Amino acid sequence: MRKKIPSTSALLAFEAAARHQSFTRAAEELALTQSAICRQIAALEDFLSVRLFRRTRRGVQLTEAGLSYSRQIAPRLDAIEHDTLAVMAHHGASSVLELAVVPTFATRWLLPRLASFHMQHPDVVVNMHTQTRPFLFDQTEFDAAIYFGEAGWPGTEAHFLMREFPVPVCSPHLPGVRPQMGPDEIALLPLLQQTTRPYAWRQWFAAVGVNPANDMGGMRLELFSMLAQAAIERLGVALIPPFLIQQELATGNLMSPCPLSFASTRAYYLIVPEGKAERPALTHFRKWLVAEAAEQDESAR
Secondary structure: OOOOOOOHHHHHHHHHHHHHOOHHHHHHHHOOOHHHHHHHHHHHHHHHOOOOEEEEOOEEEEOHHHHHHHHHHHHHHHHHHHHHHHHHHHOOOOOEEEEEEOHHHHHHHHHHHHHHHHHHOOOOEEEEEEOOOOOOHHHOOOOEEEEEEOOOOOOEEEEEEEEOOOEEEEOOOOOOOOOOOOHHHHOOOOEOEEOOOOOHHHHHHHHOOOOOOOOOOOOEEOOHHHHHHHHHOOOOEEEEOHHHOHHHHHHOOOEOOOOOOOOOOOEEEEEEEHHHOOOHHHHHHHHHHHHHHHHHHHHHO
8 A cells, every 4th residue: 555645636636726826726627626625635635744835815825845845746747637538539449659759750750651551550649749869768758769879778779760860950041052062061050050960061071071160150949950051051061961851842942962872880879768669559660660770771871
């Protein structure tokens, strides 16, 4: 028996009151009376032996302990609600995958292909959440992650998907740009840098035999989608794998003034926790994804 867990009703009342900084608004949200909210929070404070709110003339304010507790409780209640909705929506079936993904790869590469997976496995639902950095699976609801970087997360299996082969791209209207430029001429253009790949330009210049002084300078942006838009807006030249910007290249919003490329030292991987590796839904998705990625990786070489 768990003796140190407060009642769910008390936690819901506290979370709502903490979020609104108001017992009245919490009562309205939860369809309760204000006195009921007061009783729930008083019971919670008695249970914890800690004051969570400070009563003032203007209403209530969280104490320091209350603020800390609310920050811890809110995401846990959200997780319970998320899990409950998932069970309700799929009648308890274990064919729902919670996937952490890098944003632009998911939007530009994975989603356009996902219909073929659903045709093969219509009973499997793939939910996606953006995540750009490593994390501990046992602290999240994720069943797997598509990650760009190095393999070797503790307690996981890493399945290679593909490398990147980036090329310089920019607006055809960027001042100083013309077709068939040399790497030394690219170095004279304003460079757009990606924060998650801070040495990409340096690696590209090294691969093509140029050593410019300004390879680390320029505007820094986090996502490929942001780099692409900045390049379209004539803010500079970006280094992007063509498979992520096929639409922009096809419409002429972006062009590659120098098609030279190199294979990235890091790669995309499907990261799977060892404890979930044998789940049938995850096995189906892994086999499909690895096959799709192998086709893409081969065509990019």
